[in-house]
Amino acid sequence: MTAGDQVRTAHAGHLPVMFAQVMEGLQVKANGTYLDGTFGRGGHARGVLQRLGPEGRLLLMDKDPEAIAHAEREFAGDARVAIRRGSFAALAQWQATAAGLDGVLLDLGVSSPQLDVAERGFSFGKDGPLDMRMDPDSGESAAEWLARADEREIADVLWTYGEERMSRRIARAIVARRADKPLLRTAELAELIASAMPRTGEKIHPATRSFQAIRIHVNRELADLEAGLEGALARLNPGGRLAVISFHSLEDRIVKRFIAAHAKAPPSNRRLPVAVAFTPTLKAIGDAQRADEAETAANPRARSAVLRVAEKLGAAA
Numbered sequence: 001m002t003a004g005d006q007v008r009t010a011h012a013g014h015l016p017v018m019f020a021q022v023m024e025g026l027q028v029k030a031n032g033t034y035l036d037g038t039f040g041r042g043g044h045a046r047g048v049l050q051r052l053g054p055e056g057r058l059l060l061m062d063k064d065p066e067a068i069a070h071a072e073r074e075f076a077g078d079a080r081v082a083i084r085r086g087s088f089a090a091l092a093q094w095q096a097t098a099a100g101l102d103g104v105l106l107d108l109g110v111s112s113p114q115l116d117v118a119e120r121g122f123s124f125g126k127d128g129p130l131d132m133r134m135d136p137d138s139g140e141s142a143a144e145w146l147a148r149a150d151e152r153e154i155a156d157v158l159w160t161y162g163e164e165r166m167s168r169r170i171a172r173a174i175v176a177r178r179a180d181k182p183l184l185r186t187a188e189l190a191e192l193i194a195s196a197m198p199r200t201g202e203k204i205h206p207a208t209r210s211f212q213a214i215r216i217h218v219n220r221e222l223a224d225l226e227a228g229l230e231g232a233l234a235r236l237n238p239g240g241r242l243a244v245i246s247f248h249s250l251e252d253r254i255v256k257r258f259i260a261a262h263a264k265a266p267p268s269n270r271r272l273p274v275a276v277a278f279t280p281t282l283k284a285i286g287d288a289q290r291a292d293e294a295e296t297a298a299n300p301r302a303r304s305a306v307l308r309v310a311e312k313l314g315a316a317a
Helices: 003-010 019-026 042-051 065-075 090-091 111-118 142-148 150-162 167-182 186-196 210-221 221-235 249-265 294-300 300-304
Strands: 033-036 057-062 080-085 101-107 236-246 283-284 305-310
Touching: 019 042, 019 057, 019 080, 019 101, 019 236, 019 305, 033 042, 042 057, 042 101, 090 221, 101 221, 142 150, 142 167, 142 210, 150 210, 150 249, 167 186, 167 210, 186 210, 210 221, 221 236, 221 249, 249 283, 249 305, 294 300
Parallel strands: 033 057, 033 101, 057 080, 101 236
Antiparallel strands: 236 305, 283 305
16 A cells, blocks of 8 residues: 555544554454454544455444544444444453454554644643543543642652653642642643753653653553453454554553563473473564654654554464
8 A cells, every 4th residue: 555545545634553554464354353442533444444345343442432423423324333432441341342353453542633632631732621531531630630649659650651750850840830729731731841851952842751651641551551452362363463553662562562472482490390381372473563754754643653463373263
């Protein structure tokens, strides 16, 4: 698929990241059942559906009510499609997956529509309410969490999920500011972080890592990823494919280790009297893939994307 084809596949200005590589990785069968656990605006889902025949099925999930509303507007009339609002962490609890899946796609992180709408509170570049929840009807907003968390917890989150070296200094500034007035807007938080940071030659905004960390924490993204990977492995049919796109090293490390843990025997331990038997349940398909220059030129958000694909092993029924 050429870069031009990929752009034509985009809908309403949304460019699906690494579209051609994902379609190649999933190896869509016309009569297969596939789950897109992060529907977003449906760029990848549309590509899967185009490859399905009358007997194929496409299951769509997303935590975001706006994404689900978009899916229902576009796909509710297609008998091959089933739609469920919720986290992919619970994909194995959806009865529609019980018969087995031939492919699972997880396109992680925040979606372009979420970033582009200031009211969702994901972007430090657009002033809006300090929310950051992918599901605005569930859990604490970023503002609520920052209002109650103690200084140590805030610093730990910024360091663990954002690898922010100035985490303690930023946490101290947040606690001092909220004693005067609550932090309610993204611009307020971004300006506060910038004022607490020493001047460096870095090209990225001083609030980049902190915003990432708070978003990951508020949405339990890494815990959901671990649960979703286990659920995908449980529901995939032998020969089924798992394709995961990650956008930062914390996500990619979890995906890489998960595939390796199910594909390779652990190192032997001479202290054990009997070697533990190991039966691989996954096979890595190629190496990690990245977007090419043509795609990153058209869609700068693809620059940090990493795609990993694995296949479920076992005898086909």
